[in-house]
Amino acid sequence: MLQIFSILLEDSCQVNNGGCDSNAACSHDASTNIVVCSCKNGYVNSGTDSLIKCTGMSLKGHHIRMLEDVFELLDACQVNNGGCDSNATCSHDASTNGVVCSCKNGFVNTGSGTSVK
Known part of the structure; x- marks a missing residue:
């Protein structure tokens, strides 16, 4: 008997903005489950590549x-x-x-x- 399993990955951005700063937009790659944080307009990253901290310019x-x-x-x-x-x-x-x-x-x-x- 062949069983097929399907795993649905939750969109991490739906929970706590994916861990992104409140001044960042969260995007989620469903195939890899990777979260990408991008600072919103008017903000720049004052943190690191792995810990995005968006502050006003x-x-x-x-x-x-x-x-x-x-x-x-x-x-x-x-x-x-x-x-x-x-x-x-x-x-x-x-x-x-x-x-x-x-x-x-x-x-x-x-x-x-x-x-x-």
């Missing part, structure tokens, strides 16, 4: 937002006050274009560089 004090194939350069101070405390003013260092947080009147730096009281 930035350019010296600016964030980049992708609209299809168009890149829009955004001032980092316009996004979440550049990471500065709400009682601080965000500006850019002229030599590095890095974000500089300065305490508003009546507030002092608590030592973290971004937090003021």
Whole structure:
């Protein structure tokens, strides 16, 4: 008697995005059961080939937002006050274009560089 077995491999991407980063698209090769993680538009791999970690792209004090194939350069101070405390003013260092947080009147730096009281 000849018995034929058929094994159905589950699409690994359907469970926890296949183990891919939340900013990555998961694709699944059903014949090999291999998961491939690819960073979504606007994100780059900041990890390794085997451990994909997708982070937003930035350019010296600016964030980049992708609209299809168009890149829009955004001032980092316009996004979440550049990471500065709400009682601080965000500006850019002229030599590095890095974000500089300065305490508003009546507030002092608590030592973290971004937090003021």
